[in-house]
Amino acid sequence: MLISNIDINMNLHKKYVLASSSKSRQMVLKNCGFMFTQVKPKCDEEEIKKNIKKNKGPEYVAKTLSFEKSISVSQDKKYFNHYVVGCDTLIYINNKIIDKAQNIEDAHYKIKMFSGKTHKIISGLTLCRRGEKIWQCSETTLVKIRRLKKAQINSYLKKTGKQILGSVGCYQIESLGPNIIENIKGDYFNVLGFPLFRFLNQISKL
Numbered sequence: 222m223l224i225s226n227i228d229i230n231m232n233l234h235k236k237y238v239l240a241s242s243s244k245s246r247q248m249v250l251k252n253c254g255f256m257f258t259q260v261k262p263k264c265d266e267e268e269i270k271k272n273i274k275k276n277k278g279p280e281y282v283a284k285t286l287s288f289e290k291s292i293s294v295s296q297d298k299k300y301f302n303h304y305v306v307g308c309d310t311l312i313y314i315n316n317k318i319i320d321k322a323q324n325i326e327d328a329h330y331k332i333k334m335f336s337g338k339t340h341k342i343i344s345g346l347t348l349c350r351r352g353e354k355i356w357q358c359s360e361t362t363l364v365k366i367r368r369l370k371k372a373q374i375n376s377y378l379k380k381t382g383k384q385i386l387g388s389v390g391c392y393q394i395e396s397l398g399p400n401i402i403e404n405i406k407g408d409y410f411n412v413l414g415f416p417l418f419r420f421l422n423q424i425s426k427l
Contacts, residue, residue, distance in 0.1 A: 238258045240291050283311050288345070290347070301351055345358075346358050394412045
């Protein structure tokens with residue numbers, strides 16, 4: 222289903238909130254002309270992760286975190302009548318969820334682990350209104366990293382600097398990421414941290 226400017230404009234009378242402090246998610250929505258308020262969610266992500274059972278899959282984890290972000294803002298009286306979208310994005314490889322690198326040495330280790338392999342970018346997306354969940358989904362994009370030598374990884378990290386530690390996969394597809402990425406299969410915007418097409422399709426039905 223194609224989303225036109227008319228479809229988007231039909232939703233402008235509705236009030237939307239992005240329950241995230243992510244600059245990348247903000248950029249994705251702003252660049253498509255979407256109007257919203259950005260609010261930092263009032264939840265402890267690390268504590269939520271600790272309470273999720275270990276046998277739960279990555280899609281469940283991503284959707285749970287996206288729900289907790291969305292509901293924490295939706296329950297605020299200030300945004301009670303707004304449509305609040307929460308999103309959480311994680312990387313899954315070798316049957317485990319990958320956390321952000323703690324330092325450059327850790328980033329080198331993670332990129333070496335990704336080298337020559339395909340990993341999953343999994344996002345959970347939840348829409349809440351008046352303190353209740355009204356819609357939820359997950360989106361998966363496959364990203365293959367080039368087979369890299371140690372010198373290539375070192376050169377890449379020297380160019381990116383410590384700012385790359387803010388990205389779970391140690392790459393930014395909108396910046397220097399294509400230098401180490403071989404290909405992607407799925408929603409490009411999901412790699413940026415927000416499955417835009419699924420979201421726009423859903424709000425066109427509201």
